[in-house]
Amino acid sequence: MTHSAILDNVKKRNPNEPEFLQAAEEVIASVLPVLEKNPEFARLKLLERMLEPERLISFRVTWLDDRGEVQVNRGYRVQMNSAIGPYKGGLRFHPTVTPSVLKFLAFEQVFKNALTGIPMGGGKGGSDFDPKGKSDNEVMKFCQAFMGELARHIGHRLDVPAGDIGVGGREIGFLFGAYKKIRNEFTGVLTGKGIGWGGSLIRTEATGYGLIYFAENMLQNVGSSTKGKTCLVSGSGNVSQYAIEKIIQLGGKAITASDSNGVVVDEAGITMEKLEFLKELKNNRRGRIKEYADKYKCTYLSIDAKAEYNPLWNIKADCAFPCATQNEINAKDAGNLVKNGVKLLAEGANMPTTIDGINIVLDNGVMYAPGKASNAGGVATSGLEMTQNYMGSNWTREEVDAKLVGIMKDIHDTSLAAAKEYGSPGNYMAGANIAGFIKVAKAMQAQGVI
Numbered sequence: 125m126t127h128s129a130i131l132d133n134v135k136k137r138n139p140n141e142p143e144f145l146q147a148a149e150e151v152i153a154s155v156l157p158v159l160e161k162n163p164e165f166a167r168l169k170l171l172e173r174m175l176e177p178e179r180l181i182s183f184r185v186t187w188l189d190d191r192g193e194v195q196v197n198r199g200y201r202v203q204m205n206s207a208i209g210p211y212k213g214g215l216r217f218h219p220t221v222t223p224s225v226l227k228f229l230a231f232e233q234v235f236k237n238a239l240t241g242i243p244m245g246g247g248k249g250g251s252d253f254d255p256k257g258k259s260d261n262e263v264m265k266f267c268q269a270f271m272g273e274l275a276r277h278i279g280h281r282l283d284v285p286a287g288d289i290g291v292g293g294r295e296i297g298f299l300f301g302a303y304k305k306i307r308n309e310f311t312g313v314l315t316g317k318g319i320g321w322g323g324s325l326i327r328t329e330a331t332g333y334g335l336i337y338f339a340e341n342m343l344q345n346v347g348s349s350t351k352g353k354t355c356l357v358s359g360s361g362n363v364s365q366y367a368i369e370k371i372i373q374l375g376g377k378a379i380t381a382s383d384s385n386g387v388v389v390d391e392a393g394i395t396m397e398k399l400e401f402l403k404e405l406k407n408n409r410r411g412r413i414k415e416y417a418d419k420y421k422c423t424y425l426s427i428d429a430k431a432e433y434n435p436l437w438n439i440k441a442d443c444a445f446p447c448a449t450q451n452e453i454n455a456k457d458a459g460n461l462v463k464n465g466v467k468l469l470a471e472g473a474n475m476p477t478t479i480d481g482i483n484i485v486l487d488n489g490v491m492y493a494p495g496k497a498s499n500a501g502g503v504a505t506s507g508l509e510m511t512q513n514y515m516g517s518n519w520t521r522e523e524v525d526a527k528l529v530g531i532m533k534d535i536h537d538t539s540l541a542a543a544k545e546y547g548s549p550g551n552y553m554a555g556a557n558i559a560g561f562i563k564v565a566k567a568m569q570a571q572g573v574i
């Protein structure tokens with residue numbers, strides 16, 4: 125089948141799923157040279173099979189809020205591909221969660237997990253539940269109801285969920301407690317657990333740290349480094365906080381952070397002290413980022429979701445790190461980044477750049493790293509948490525961090541090598557898609573037509 129025939133078929137089979145089609149389109153275009161070189165992969169329809177989830181579970185979640193009112197939400201788990209290991213991927217709690225969003229995330233996860241070198245298949249799940257504005261008690265009630273159904277579909281050798289947007293340490297705790305009670309077993313069924321009950325040191329920091337380690341590799345590859353670079357970071361959640369922390373530690377200057385309401389622009393640079401305030405504001409008090417601008421007297425720009433562009437990407441800088449959500453950089457934003465002299469765009473979020481946006485940055489010589497390579501440090505460290513759970517012992521902070529540094533360098537080098545071998549030297553997107561695809565394809569080929 126040709127590129128357009130495969131894409132047409134996916135479009136026909138998945139109508140009204142724009143996010144999934146966007147993720148599929150990018151990968152299909154990248155792996156075409158692999159299919160041409162390996163006709164056996166094409167004959168076995170390995171790409172077509174990867175585009176179809178092994179299983180998609182949808183279920184009702186019913187719970188009582190603090191006023192005693194019945195609430196009804198929808199829960200999902202997409203078990204995308206288990207060719208190289210148990211399904212692995214986060215849970216997202218956000219009102220925008222749909223099967224299309226979770227299928228795109230699960231599809232990307234398959235390639236990302238393959239790149240880490242740790243044996244993990246791909247999955248993703250979540251709910252349209254919105255934790256914002258809910259009490260701790262309501263979040264716990266929801267998590268218990270959600271796990272009441274999910275528990276029968278997961279297991280430490282079968283499917284190991286983790287956090288994502290709206291699912292942090294608090295939610296993982298409630299979900300783990302519910303699973304343990306239902307199944308009467310203490311296993312590493314979730315990652316991102318607390319230290320002291322099966323969690324790994326550095327897991328909380330891993331996605332943000334890994335992102336900046338990856339960018340450092342990209343910069344070193346062209347004889348530069350993070351030191352002295354002015355950086356734009358979006359979001360103010362888990363990934364953003366630790367990306368900012370690592371930028372500071374490596375001598376760079378992070379000047380922005382955001383939430384869904386607005387952007388703070390701190391020209392003097394976010395310091396460790398200001399970052400501690402941000403963490404306390406977002407993780408404990410669950411407040412809005414405007415408070416940061418008020419406290420440190422810096423510029424605050426409101427975000428209008430319907431506006432043509434996001435003001436965050438229209439600021440002079442050297443590097444850009446989108447760490448909030450999908451499609452936060454459109455073609456106009458990408459043009460603004462180029463205009464403002466940005467030389468490196470590395471994704472902390474999943475699919476934050478539209479296909480048009482990617483083409484603009486690539487055409488203008490911006491070094492671009494796709495999330496499935498540059499944000500893989502989170503799931504890689506989840507893989508390390510699983511290994512520690514299987515062994516029944518814990519590594520030190522230094523040991524886990526050293527492994528994370530090594531994994532991010534391997535993903536960087538593997539992506540570059542695959543891009544070169546298949547005729548797109550320097551193109552991390554093509555390289556990551558190709559290297560991930562080949563690994564999963566070989567396993568599927570060996571396991572027969574199932």
Ligand code: NDP
Nearest residue numbers: 288289290331359360361362363383384448449473474502
């Ligand atoms: P958090 O929930 O901790 O933070 C999300 C941040 O993004 C918040 O600042 C939030 O603002 C903002 N945000 C979320 N949705 C939107 C939206 N629709 N429009 C504008 N802003 C939005 O999530 P994470 O930091 O864990 O995840 C961020 C991204 O990184 C996601 O794309 C996720 O898939 C990806 N990722 C996460 C990993 C992890 O280990 N956590 C691993 C790999 C990728 P507000 O508070 O206003 O909602």
